[in-house]
Amino acid sequence: MSGATSRFEELAGVVGVDIVSERDSRLITLPRNTEEVAAVLRYADANGLGVQVVGAGTKRGWAGAVRGEVTLEMRGLAGVCEHSWQDLTATLRAGTTWAEMQRVLAEHRQMVALDPLWADRATVGGVIATNDSGALRLRYGSLRDLVIGMTIVLADGTIARSGGKVVKNVAGYDLHKLMIGAFGTLAVVTEVTFRLHGIPRSTRVWSFEAAHAGACGEVLMKVLDSQLSVQAMQLRASAAGFALDVEIASINELIWEQWNLLNSYVGGAGVSPDDVFGARQRLFAGDGVVVKVTMLPSAIARFSAEVARMRGEAVTQASGIMIARVADASAVQRLRDLAAAEDVGSVTVLRGADGLGVLPSAGDAAVVMREIKRRFDAKGILNPGVAVGG
Amino acid sequence: MLSDSILSELRAAVPGGLITAASELQTYECDGLTNFRTMPGAVALPRSAEQVQSVVRICARHGIPFVGRGSGTGLSGGALPAEDSVVISFPRMNRILSLDIPNQRVVVEPGVINLHVTDAVAPYGYFYAPDPSSQSVCTIGGNVAENSGGAHCLKYGFTTTHVLGMEVVLPGGELVHFGAAVPDAPGYDLAGVFVGSEGTLGVATRLTLRIVKRPETVQVLLAAFDSIRAAGQTVSDIIAEGMLPAALEIMDRLSAKAAEAAVHANYPVCEALLLVELDGPAAEVAAQIAKTTALCGKNGAWEVRRAQTAEERALVWKGRKAAFAAVGRISPNYIVQDGVIPRTALPDVLEEITRMADAVNLRIANVFHAGDGNLHPLVLYDKAVPGQEEIALDLSYRILHVCVDRGGSITGEHGVGREKQEAMGYMFAEPDLATMQRVRVAFDPRNICNPDKVFPRTKLCGEKTGPYTPHPLEEKGVAEFF
Numbered sequence: 005m006s007g008a009t010s011r012f013e014e015l016a017g018v019v020g021v022d023i024v025s026e027r028d029s030r031l032i033t034l035p036r037n038t039e040e041v042a043a044v045l046r047y048a049d050a051n052g053l054g055v056q057v058v059g060a061g062t063k064r065g066w067a068g069a070v071r072g073e074v075t076l077e078m079r080g081l082a083g084v085c086e087h088s089w090q091d092l093t094a095t096l097r098a099g100t101t102w103a104e105m106q107r108v109l110a111e112h113r114q115m116v117a118l119d120p121l122w123a124d125r126a127t128v129g130g131v132i133a134t135n136d137s138g139a140l141r142l143r144y145g146s147l148r149d150l151v152i153g154m155t156i157v158l159a160d161g162t163i164a165r166s167g168g169k170v171v172k173n174v175a176g177y178d179l180h181k182l183m184i185g186a187f188g189t190l191a192v193v194t195e196v197t198f199r200l201h202g203i204p205r206s207t208r209v210w211s212f213e214a215a216h217a218g219a220c221g222e223v224l225m226k227v228l229d230s231q232l233s234v235q236a237m238q239l240r241a242s243a244a245g246f247a248l249d250v251e252i253a254s255i256n257e258l259i260w261e262q263w264n265l266l267n268s269y270v271g272g273a274g275v276s277p278d279d280v281f282g283a284r285q286r287l288f289a290g291d292g293v294v295v296k297v298t299m300l301p302s303a304i305a306r307f308s309a310e311v312a313r314m315r316g317e318a319v320t321q322a323s324g325i326m327i328a329r330v331a332d333a334s335a336v337q338r339l340r341d342l343a344a345a346e347d348v349g350s351v352t353v354l355r356g357a358d359g360l361g362v363l364p365s366a367g368d369a370a371v372v373m374r375e376i377k378r379r380f381d382a383k384g385i386l387n388p389g390v391a392v393g394g
Numbered sequence: 395m396l397s398d399s400i401l402s403e404l405r406a407a408v409p410g411g412l413i414t415a416a417s418e419l420q421t422y423e424c425d426g427l428t429n430f431r432t433m434p435g436a437v438a439l440p441r442s443a444e445q446v447q448s449v450v451r452i453c454a455r456h457g458i459p460f461v462g463r464g465s466g467t468g469l470s471g472g473a474l475p476a477e478d479s480v481v482i483s484f485p486r487m488n489r490i491l492s493l494d495i496p497n498q499r500v501v502v503e504p505g506v507i508n509l510h511v512t513d514a515v516a517p518y519g520y521f522y523a524p525d526p527s528s529q530s531v532c533t534i535g536g537n538v539a540e541n542s543g544g545a546h547c548l549k550y551g552f553t554t555t556h557v558l559g560m561e562v563v564l565p566g567g568e569l570v571h572f573g574a575a576v577p578d579a580p581g582y583d584l585a586g587v588f589v590g591s592e593g594t595l596g597v598a599t600r601l602t603l604r605i606v607k608r609p610e611t612v613q614v615l616l617a618a619f620d621s622i623r624a625a626g627q628t629v630s631d632i633i634a635e636g637m638l639p640a641a642l643e644i645m646d647r648l649s650a651k652a653a654e655a656a657v658h659a660n661y662p663v664c665e666a667l668l669l670v671e672l673d674g675p676a677a678e679v680a681a682q683i684a685k686t687t688a689l690c691g692k693n694g695a696w697e698v699r700r701a702q703t704a705e706e707r708a709l710v711w712k713g714r715k716a717a718f719a720a721v722g723r724i725s726p727n728y729i730v731q732d733g734v735i736p737r738t739a740l741p742d743v744l745e746e747i748t749r750m751a752d753a754v755n756l757r758i759a760n761v762f763h764a765g766d767g768n769l770h771p772l773v774l775y776d777k778a779v780p781g782q783e784e785i786a787l788d789l790s791y792r793i794l795h796v797c798v799d800r801g802g803s804i805t806g807e808h809g810v811g812r813e814k815q816e817a818m819g820y821m822f823a824e825p826d827l828a829t830m831q832r833v834r835v836a837f838d839p840r841n842i843c844n845p846d847k848v849f850p851r852t853k854l855c856g857e858k859t860g861p862y863t864p865h866p867l868e869e870k871g872v873a874e875f876f
Contacts, residue, residue, distance in 0.1 A: 088736060088738070089634075090630055090633070090634060090737070090738045091736040091737050091738050091767075092633060092737075093736070113636065135578060135583075141577075145551065145555060146577065146578075148554070148555075148583060148586050149551060149554075149555050156829075158829065162825050162828070162829060163825060164825050164826045164828075164829035165822070165823070165826050166826060166829075166830070168801065168802065168803050168821075169736060169801045169802075170734045170735065170736055170766070170767055170801070170802050170803055170806075171766050171767075172543060172547065172552070172734050172763070172766040172767065172768045172803070172806040172807065173734055173802075173803040173805070173806060174540065174541050174543075174552075174590050174803075174805050174806065174807055174808075174809055174810075175803050175804050175805050175810055175814075175818065175821055175822075176810070176818060176821075176822060176826070176827070176830050176848065177587060177590075177591055177830040177833050177834070177848075178554075178586060178587055178590060179587075179829060179830060179833070181554075181583050181586030181587055182582055182583060182584075182586070182587050182833070184583055184586070185578065185582070185583055186582055186583075190582070201638075202635075202636030202637075202638075203636075204636075205636065225496055228496075228498070228607075229495075229496070229519075229607065230607075231607065231609070231610040231674075231675055232675075233674065233675055233678065254675065254678055255677065255678055255681050257677060258675060258677045258678055261677065262675075296578075298574070298576040298577055298578055298579075299576055300494075300497045300499075300575060300576055301496070301497050301498075302496050302497050323577055324576050324577050325577050325578065348574060348575050348576050349574070349576045350574075350576075350579070350580050352580070363580065363581075364580040365580060365581075366579065366580045366581030366582075367571060367580075368568070368569070368570045368571055369570045369571055369572055369581060369584055370581065371568070371570070372564065372570060372584060372836065372837060373581050373582050373584070375836040375837075376582060376832075376833060376836040378836075379832040379833070379835065379836045380829075380832060392581055392582055393580060393581025393582055394580070394581070
């Protein structure tokens with residue numbers, strides 16, 4: 005009898021045989037609720053087994069290779085626990101796909117105002133672990149502004165809740181903010197409560213193309229300083245040229261008024277292309293290295309021009325987050341040099357030449373992060389191999 | 395008493411900036427929650443992050459507790475010193491260091507007054523959104539500690555949404571940086587955890603803030619209703635329509651009457667006064683005003699009035715912001731409570747609160763941020779009547795239990811501090827609090843950074859936590875409000 009087999013029997017004995025299986029001498033667990041997640045983690049922690057936490061796997065590799073003898077599949081924890089539509093809040097299990105969540109919320113014309121990558125497959129928990137966000141962030145903020153409560157399970161099986169079901173709440177530490185972007189290294193998120201927004205009654209995308217990044221950047225800065233009802237804005241860059249996409253969300257009469265105002269900014273007429281905000285996701289379809297670069301809005305045109313010059317492709321949200329596909333490591337270094345020259349911002353490799361990403365260092369704050377990690381997961385069993393903050 | 399040698403170390407750390415005379419220390423013995431008072435051992439007035447580091451290092455070396463303090467307007471005792479502790483106060487670190495209008499960023503020192511940020515960026519058409527009622531005197535450092543809100547956080551969010559990055563002196567004296575001027579700083583979101591940690595994780599010495607474009611139009615509607623239920627229903631209807639007003643406030647008869655007497659805001663006399671502020675592009679606001687007016691009518695408002703001028707709007711708000719203090723005109727003493735409930739529970743909870751007050755023959759004036767379910771019941775009583783204060787305190791804390799039982803919170807914006815330590819045990823289970831403690835000790839293993847706050851005291855003493863029990867009456871009094 006191999007060690008893994010006896011572990012399988014042990015774990016099955018603890019959590020029930022119907023949620024454990026074995027594949028290539030790895031233990032695969034498919035818990036259905038928070039308590040089962042806790043039971044799996046307690047077992048792994050007691051036996052010093054690494055646990056790989058998996059949602060839909062859409063962003064696997066973003067933080068490098070994950071080791072671990074146990075896989076914790078989260079898709080069994082799916083569904084909406086509660087949609088208090090009149091309170092504009094909803095609580096969901098972390099394995100719910102983003103699209104399924106939005107479908108349910110849309111029955112009351114509501115949404116979680118965030119547009120992550122691969123929404124059709126990505127899970128709520130995975131989006132939280134990677135702190136993904138799209139162009140809507142300009143108006144509605146990031147997950148930090150949208151998540152108001154959470155249930156988490158620590159490595160030792162402790163089940164803890166923070167926040168609550170009301171938006172305004174300053175009781176206790178916001179543990180849930182600590183989980184956003186933690187790549188599952190501090191605890192496993194099992195339930196999440198979001199604040200919701202109404203789906204805008206009418207929206208329209210205005211796009212403007214230019215041969216030079218500066219022309220798009222100028223309009224972008226002008227829109228940021230305007231009274232326009234913009235909910236999303238991005239600058240697309242490639243060797244073929246540049247485009248600025250502005251999504252107006254307002255009442256019908258105002259949309260056309262603002263459309264005309266945007267036209268007056270460029271002395272021309274904008275167009276309204278289809279699915280233009282899917283451009284970010286399409287960057288991942290091709291070969292090459294994919295990076296996330298953060299910057300001030302005023303630097304967006306400079307970075308965009310550089311990516312295009314290197315014959316790469318980029319989509320940059322007006323909030324200052326660029327996703328770029330470039331050829332190789334030297335192009336990444338070039339972007340790092342540019343970020344260093346800007347004195348603010350960072351470059352994260354989401355998908356390297358070897359298919360794996362690398363998380364950047366958090367500088368002087370890393371010492372606190374390591375200490376928090378130690379206090380939350382003393383044996384380092386959660387997503388081993390991933391070092392958040394360096 | 396701090397020893398002479400420690401005092402001389404501190405003196406050297408903040409040249410010309412150490413207060414030790416008992417008469418001067420008295421200023422720092424409490425914050426806005428004046429019924430808790432403790433004399434600190436010394437007050438340091440640093441001029442730089444380096445000086446803050448020096449002071450904190452001395453404290454760390456000797457195991458002396460310290461607490462950061464802004465203007466002392468907090469309402470939960472967050473800045474209450476520990477005995478013989480060092481208060482670090484920031485009147486000498488009050489510079490706005492840089493304005494980057496195109497990128498909508500401002501860098502400030504922690505002692506900058508909230509309103510001064512808006513004053514600095516107003517010429518460019520911007521404002522700093524969090525607006526606690528004390529905004530003309532409270533500091534950004536204090537706002538960050540408490541994650542301050544304000545009437546307009548319904549639409550614009552709390553301090554946490556508007557603080558992008560910070561330089562922090564850790565409880566061990568190290569200088570570190572959380573967050574950044576750009577989104578998604580590498581690593582765990584320590585900026586998100588630090589904001590609202592009530593001064594227990596370190597002392598901020600520099601903050602990068604986000605500013606917001608001033609809306610094209612601002613309009614304020616006042617609507618008079620015969621019942622809180624009708625006003626509350628209107629609030630739900632407005633939100634259900636998909637509108638997100640800048641503010642949605644309700645005052646009941648008692649508080650509106652008090653505010654009227656104080657500032658002559660020209661409020662209609664009614665059971666429930668609803669105040670709606672809408673802002674944005676003019677055409678959008680006009681459409682929303684029409685919709686809101688119709689919803690008020692549908693729910694039985696017998697008067698809907700639009701403030702016609704900027705002066706009228708300012709007066710309406712002045713009355714609202716003065717409501718707490720104005721209640722002093724109709725009652726010798728009062729307690730302000732700060733609880734949160736899901737918005738839809740508003741009418742039921744208010745009726746329950748009224749029943750609870752009737753049962754003990756006390757009056758409650760209600761002022762609340764109705765849009766986000768944040769209640770501020772003001773429990774009126776007379777200290778001169780033997781036993782009444784005790785009854786009032788008990789009532790005030792039972793109201794918090796009602797909030798928690800309804801799925802709400804024990805505090806929406808005033809914080810836990812010293813005041814609500816025990817109520818934390820009612821809202822959170824032992825493992826929740828223990829997990830938060832893991833965060834605290836990661837920052838402050840010596841337990842010297844604003845100790846004995848936020849977490850239930852019984853737990854710190856190793857006793858079992860349980861349902862909340864009121865503080866001993868003799869320690870309690872009435873908070874002052876700004």
